[in-house]
Amino acid sequence: MKFTRNLKAFAIGASLVVGMGTSAIAADLKFFTIGTGGTAYTYYPVGGVIANAISKPPGSRECDAGGSCGVEGLIASAVSSRGSVDNVNAINSGLRNSGFAQSDVAYWAYTGTGTMEGKEPATELRTIAALFEEHIHLVALADSGINSVADLKGKRVSLDEPGSGTYVDANLIMEANGLSVDDVTAEALKGGAASEALRNGKIDAFFVVAGYPTGSLVELASAAKIKLVPIAGDAAKALSEKYGFFGLSDIPAGTYEGVDATATVAVGAQWFTSAKEDDDLIYNITKALWNDKSRKLLDVGHAKGKTITSDTALNGIGVPLHAGAERFYKEVGLLK
Secondary structure (H helix, E strand, C coil): CHHHHHHHHHHHHHHHHHHHHHHHHHHHCEEEEEECCCCCCCHHHHHHHHHHHHEECCCCCCHHHCCCCCEECEEEEEECCCCHHHHHHHHHHCCCCEEEEEHHHHHHHHHCCHHHCCCCCCCCEEEEEEEEEEEEEEEEECCCCCCCHHHHCCCEEECCCCCCHHHHHHHHHHHHCCCCHHHCEEECCCHHHHHHHHHCCCCCEEEEEECCCCHHHHHHHHHCCEEECCCCHHHHHHHHHHCCCCEEEEECCCCCCCCCCEEEEEEEEEEEEECCCCHHHHHHHHHHHCCHHHHHHHHHHCHHHHHCCHHHCCCCCCCCECHHHHHHHHHCCCCC
16 A cells, blocks of 8 residues: 555656656747748748758757757747738748848838838848848740840730749839830739649749749759740849849759750848847857858858858848847947
């Protein structure tokens, strides 16, 4: 009888210790979301790599021992979303801790200008880092006869979803070339759905804003003969002069199977958060992102990862830095 009572006491005590341990671990955990984009595009896989780099759950091996070099107790996750506009709105509303967005979309949201004119400025938006260049891809079948933006008139064209940066830029590009959304039959397809629709003849062309090479286009080019339609000439030059965040750039030959080098325009992909996020947390996240040992994750995690460097972390920033990120960049001499 005494043995049974002791056994019960031991079991209750053990469960209390386990419970206390679980509570202690839970108390040390911090979850941090990163809004990305469609799973077939560049934001999502890059977001996964960065989430891995900045995470360090309890029990992880120490950085110097070959373990995680992330933020102690942090579990970051990349969340699929509708893209730039959606991510900015989610940060502004507190739905997500952070997210990726095109530099143009974020600037307009922060200032309440451009395509965001008439909307309340997202004055709490803050920058963590500039990541990489995103090129505007205008994709058509090789035998489509579409050789310029002007050739889209009367065609069935996917502009992506209205919550995406692609949709914003597609409209600006058409406008610069004398077209409007009323001049095309507009569709709102993303990623693999747009590629499949092009292959099946349901659309004639589609826009994608993404860092090259983007997975859905690599797959499409291996299955069908495609072309990238140039976004070039006077219209592209005028676009870059009117909107400083657009740069003239090329997508190199061979990026996609059978596709020649193509002139186009590009914007910056940047990582944003809210001014309300804790300064120390964002400082440590920024520090973890640019830790030398995170370099391996970026280099092997995605083809675009190699271009994500601290040397370009402040390029083209039009939204103020978060105080925590600013502290880090000053500390390492990237900012005076």
